[in-house]
Amino acid sequence: MSSSESALAVELRGITKRFPGVVANSDINVRVRSGTVHALVGENGAGKSTLMKILYGMQRPDEGTVSIDGKPVDFHTPADAIAAGIGMVHQHFMLADNLTVLENVVLGNEPRAGAGIDFSGARARIKEISARYGLGVDPDRLVDELGVGERQRVEILKVLYRGARILILDEPTAVLVPQEVDELFGNLRELKAEGLTILFISHKLDEVLSVADDITVVRRGTTVASVQPGKVTSRQLAELMVGSALPVPELRESTVTDEPVLQVSGLTVTTSDGRTVLSDLSFTIHAGEVLGIAGVEGNGQAELVEALMGIRPLQAGQIRLRGTDITKLSTRRRRDAGIGYIPEDRHRQGVLLEATLWENRVLGHQTKAPSARGVLINRAGARADTERIVAEYDVRTPGIDVAVGALSGGNQQKLIVGREMSGNPVLLIASHPTRGVDVGAQAAIWEHIRKARAEHLAVLLISADLDELIGMSDSLSVILRGKLVASYDPNAVTPEELGSAMTGAGEGA
Template sequence: MDYVIEMLGIRKEFPGIVANNNITLQVEKGEIHALLGENGAGKSTLMNVLFGLYQPEKGEIRVKGKKVDITNPNIANDLGIGMVHQHFMLVNNFTVTENIILGNEPSKMGKTNLKEAEKQVREISERYGLAVDPSAKISDISVGMQQRVEILKTLYRGAEILIFDEPTAVLTPQEIKELISIMNALIKEGKSIILITHKLKEIMEVCHKVTVIRKGEGIGTVKVSATNPNELASLMVGREVLFTTDKTSAKPGETVLEVKNLVVKDARMVTAIDSLSLDVKAGEIVGIAGVDGNGQSELIEAITGLKKHESGTIHLNGKDIGRLTPRKVAESGVGHIPQDRHKHGLVLDFAIGENMVLQTYHQKPYSKSGILNFKEIYKKAEQLIKEFDVRTPSSSTPARALSGGNQQKAIIGREVDRDPDLLIAAQPTRGLDVGAIEFIHKRLIEQRDKGKAILLVSFELDEIMNVSDRIAVIYEGKIVAIVKPEETTEQELGLLMAGSKLKGEGVAP
């Protein structure tokens, strides 16, 4: 059989860890081939070897049957291999075109020919249905559009084999649908795609074959048409996985969070939260469902003290916390699992142990008279690492060296350990595998059952339906409906999220 890519017996080691051990991956022309595994299984490492960012200790790579030595990404580009990274590699204050041609600029008499480049970008964009404005600034376009720019970058360089690293982790449901259409268009053009993912629904929908990696070992390759999500989940984590979360009915108590007539403006001074009212009681999970950009971030920032609100009130256990600093809000009893774990959840160059006390380092026993007590810090870190199953070589490993799932477990451990009355969980399972998702959902329900109030903000409708006791739908900065998960469907929620009203109803109690 003719393969466009063959990775045979690849072994990649880092100090103290074998990331890939004797892994084989074979991809045919014109197929979408999924690379499936838990966070930290070695998927991205394997693709970084293929793209020339890492050099393997053992094994060989063949492109179209010919053995190659890919020592850097430029060689990968020359061989027709392009990579769309999970964390985009874009310059925010450059235009779309400037980002696409960076390092590969067409020039005329020593001058960059931007007009010619824009024309080429527009042609490629139209050919593959990418619909990107070549002259737009990166800082002014959505995350979904930025991802299209990354795809265009690879196509501009003539890529025949595209590696997508967790491409749907930061996309809304609508953008995911659009991305699947784009991938299908690329395949029709004879391209081949390797899709790094752990989203089983997407694999079943779009992929032809799937290669499973578990703890750095290749488990095998199966045809998607001959498998099912349960079987893939078991192959991925080595045990049966529950897709629905076991939980008893909520027993709501006193109101913990009460938001009334809140008005918040965004960075451009446009009203993002418009007279919003919401409450969360002790012993319940309230899920906020909505398309990204409808005020979710501004609502969380206002509650946690990160953004000042124009008017309205925010009460925690009857006390006004609306004008407090973020530290005072946290000390009042608010825990926050932030939407972007890299920007707002961790200091990536600090040890994971140090990250465990970011909210409490100034308190005893972690410091005295401004001097940190590292013995106590690392003692607490070891306890949380064990309790929350954070897989790390040691508590002194830098946070950036951990997989996304383990970074998230560390943040959740830190926030839950503080025993807050209100826990705000924003996209708590974004970019995580089924095993980590199951773990985090159980922890949220455990906190609910201990009488804590949980505010869950997620773009994953199945997560909202599965975990919430009540669902508040947000649209253009307003709560347009409050429904119970057992009394609605994903389709109804989708309509509400798009601004439609359900027949014969106003806002449910």
């Protein structure tokens, strides 16, 4: 064996994986050097997630070999991969909501103390890892109480707790502000310095170029290039991925009118244990306006969306839609009044994974055409409109009778966006609409929002992507600890200024 091969932590050679109607991977080759950050980039549906599931023992290849530290392996389950020192942080988190952080971290790997579980020892170790890597995780919080960003940090901590030497991180920066991304990358460099190997899956090409030692590009199920960051630009990477230049979020001309669509005044929300999570929020969104809300995960964004959708009761305040008080209306009646909703977590709130595409088209729209005819579901109408969404939003699928769970995350997101933009809503609540989608899908989603805005759609945009917020908003507000603390002109603010306001760095003592 050559010295170069002996220095490989992971080698995937000739990997092919077929599913009914789809070849997910076709003769893929990836060589990951020990002690490096290796980025894997490509469009949604390009085969990245399937490849990582094969490496993690969740799938078995139809052809090809997997080698770890130069030795061929044959993983049948994730337990086999974990035993070989591989840990994976999935894009969609594998956490039990009804357990605490500590219980989730030790689940399946419980430390023993005599006949019982050594929770005190596990708690101390979790706190040590959390402090060491700046994860800010409280081991005694219920996972159900955590925001998306906090859940991701729990997943990273879980992998570190189990002593993985090879880490697979699937879109790890999707929910982080710039300062947090810098901290994460600092942590990755520390891990690398300690000899750990990191496989980094991302759609953010500037981040890939800043943190990766090597980059493998996957397109349409096969590897098309292996490059080094210093020898390629983000535009060149984008062209390798999708055959086009990197899209830029921008609204171009103003379409804001003086017609108020959503008027929120004095909105206050408390939890069942009396904590105030939203405090006296007031804002207005006009027809043709995109209002962007920036904030670190867990500062009240999820509660704001739930309050506007009628999912969470108000302690105080009023919500008006086109002049009508909807404060006491049900979620169904708010939807019927013209509110479209793209949820932050598509698996928990956006789709039924085991249902078909056309059945998911009906979700939340079962009382309106084309999904309904009177009080009955209009199967033909729903199917025809699903075909339209698939074509218009480039949802890559063998057909509309396929289960949504068989699609890549980005294609699931495009289906949701298409569904929610249908039916001519007057207000779109878009919570992380391009999270986990590739540059091509991003550009398409941005263009659909631009077109609807030009036709007087009002949009509340919540995103962790500050470039997206700045580029796609007519006005910007920052939420911190449940309050709107600052407003900015998107044409004048920088991501760093927004990040500073989001973390309270500019506050006095």
